[in-house]
Amino acid sequence: MNFEAIKSIYGFEMARMRRTLMQSVISPVITTSLYFIVFGTAIGSRIQTIEGVSYGSFITPGLIMLTLLTQCVSNGSIGIYFPKFTGTIYEILSAPVAMTEILVGYVGAAATKGLLIGLIILATASFFVDIRIAHPFMMVLFLVLTAITFSLFGFIIGIWAKNFEQLNIVPMLVVPPLTFLGGSFYSIDMLPPFWQAVSHLNPVLYLVSGFRWSFYEIADVNPVISLVMIGVFLAICLSVLGWMFKTGYRLRS
Amino acid sequence: MPPIISVQQLTKTYGNGFEALKGVDLDIERGEILALLGPNGAGKTTLISIVCGIVNPTGGKVLVDGHDVVKDFRRTRSLIGLVPQELTTDQFETVWNTVSFSRGVYGKKPNPALIEKILRELSLWKKKDNMLRELSGGMKRRVLIAKALSHEPEVLFLDEPTAGVDVSLRRDMWEVVKRLREEGVTIILTTHYIEEAEEIADRVGVINGGKLLLLQEKTALMKQFGRKQLKLDLTEKLETIPPSLASFALSLGEDGMSLVHEYSHEESQDSIASLLSALTAAGIHFRDLSTRQSSLEDIFVALVEEKA
Ligand SMILES: Nc1ncnc2c1ncn2[C@@H]1O[C@H](COP(=O)(O)OP(=O)(O)OP(=O)(O)O)[C@@H](O)[C@H]1O
Numbered sequence A: 001m002n003f004e005a006i007k008s009i010y011g012f013e014m015a016r017m018r019r020t021l022m023q024s025v026i027s028p029v030i031t032t033s034l035y036f037i038v039f040g041t042a043i044g045s046r047i048q049t050i051e052g053v054s055y056g057s058f059i060t061p062g063l064i065m066l067t068l069l070t071q072c073v074s075n076g077s078i079g080i081y082f083p084k085f086t087g088t089i090y091e092i093l094s095a096p097v098a099m100t101e102i103l104v105g106y107v108g109a110a111a112t113k114g115l116l117i118g119l120i121i122l123a124t125a126s127f128f129v130d131i132r133i134a135h136p137f138m139m140v141l142f143l144v145l146t147a148i149t150f151s152l153f154g155f156i157i158g159i160w161a162k163n164f165e166q167l168n169i170v171p172m173l174v175v176p177p178l179t180f181l182g183g184s185f186y187s188i189d190m191l192p193p194f195w196q197a198v199s200h201l202n203p204v205l206y207l208v209s210g211f212r213w214s215f216y217e218i219a220d221v222n223p224v225i226s227l228v229m230i231g232v233f234l235a236i237c238l239s240v241l242g243w244m245f246k247t248g249y250r251l252r253s
Numbered sequence B: 001m002p003p004i005i006s007v008q009q010l011t012k013t014y015g016n017g018f019e020a021l022k023g024v025d026l027d028i029e030r031g032e033i034l035a036l037l038g039p040n041g042a043g044k045t046t047l048i049s050i051v052c053g054i055v056n057p058t059g060g061k062v063l064v065d066g067h068d069v070v071k072d073f074r075r076t077r078s079l080i081g082l083v084p085q086e087l088t089t090d091q092f093e094t095v096w097n098t099v100s101f102s103r104g105v106y107g108k109k110p111n112p113a114l115i116e117k118i119l120r121e122l123s124l125w126k127k128k129d130n131m132l133r134e135l136s137g138g139m140k141r142r143v144l145i146a147k148a149l150s151h152e153p154e155v156l157f158l159d160e161p162t163a164g165v166d167v168s169l170r171r172d173m174w175e176v177v178k179r180l181r182e183e184g185v186t187i188i189l190t191t192h193y194i195e196e197a198e199e200i201a202d203r204v205g206v207i208n209g210g211k212l213l214l215l216q217e218k219t220a221l222m223k224q225f226g227r228k229q230l231k232l233d234l235t236e237k238l239e240t241i242p243p244s245l246a247s248f249a250l251s252l253g254e255d256g257m258s259l260v261h262e263y264s265h266e267e268s269q270d271s272i273a274s275l276l277s278a279l280t281a282a283g284i285h286f287r288d289l290s291t292r293q294s295s296l297e298d299i300f301v302a303l304v305e306e307k308a
């Protein structure tokens, strides 16, 4: 194991993120506050409670997931895409590091940043609404697993992307609709049966549901199924990466 | 001792079907300076990239210090430093950080004293806290060299290190190369400036069309291919070469005011002495003489044209 290399890549990535710290911290705080003001007051005044939880508290886990997914996918992808784009990747490719070590460095950094932002949003939310965490251990587990899985997913996109458009398409165009339609801002019980069935095809539903369960013990699907689904998605990402590393896909010609 | 690098029957076909290397065999000795020459697209960078692990070989194999570059990549890559042809840098990093980063990814513990020494040697010390985007092209080239040296490699690849580089950097660079050589580092460089190869290399390899056309000691190469010319500036105009001089390879200059004698390194030294005495006998006088040796460039052009 080349620990120095992992440390260097992780440190390099964290330094890159530190340079954009203001933007990375302030923007989620502002966005979250806006969600609370707009959704919380406009919709919250009509819905008041869902399954005994106030609307503002109900949407907090979904809001955290929305930002966590977007951040992890985009950080995970930019980390590897950028050196590929500028050509500095020659150095990592010619260094005595295995692809798995490169992966740990980049994905570790992306997941760390995602987690930090997730916690900042949680702290921001607690200024607006009551937050109760019924299962703190499970909450952290969901958060960490999701952060790692989606950073891996981002890494795959970063290797695959040939230009900035492809790079942005998933975090910009795929993650938000899936999150919005995955029950972040409502319980899918509120939907007609057909749309409930459709919602079960959305992987984000399982994340949000399980995560929310760790707060309020209310869930659209059984939290065990949620965990299994994250595990499945994690396994898919790892196998895709395994194949990419074996074939040198878009990294080593 | 086995060669430090052994390239065996190496082939490379890129994804688009292009055959960039067509069976290259090459042994590089420990501690030598090898210059690889070849026109654009010859396959020099491809060869280097395979040895360094950036490109996968299609066929054949490469051993570095006896270890396979694919199977045993950790051992081989930690021995190698690479200064790439393209100027690629992380624009927003500082000089100090980017050089320290290189040492780290090569698995070496931090060593600020060494980094300082390298930066000073390459006249980068004053710029150590500058971001790379604030540096000129030549300074970025220095940074790339510093990065390659940061992990104390035993083999250094310089892929066209002097493209677009001024005199002072060139001088600094050759100073560094000289010191590394004294420390026993093997250096492989590619260049289009043939005088450079002529000046510093021990051996010269010529690549074209994915094949190694030639690999020779520089001095042997010069002996074998290097023609010498003796030019005599005459005091009086000469219409024709007198028959008494017919046995010498002589030609008359256009204005009849000079005579040119061509000979090779192998030809005995006294051919010149006998020419000079034959001239005196024929009553031909000269006021000046000069000799010229064909450069690697002439050799290279002749070779590439011959095989093309
Ligand atoms: N990734 C690639 N995909 C397809 N063809 C490639 C690739 N990289 C290089 N080639 C082709 O392989 C050949 C050899 O390229 P290479 O870069 O090794 O040449 P070179 O000798 O370094 O040339 P130069 O002096 O211009 O640097 C060229 O014809 C080039 O177009």
Ligand SMILES: [Mg+2]
Residues within 6 Å of the ligand: B044, B045, B046, B085, B159
């Ligand atoms: Mg090249």
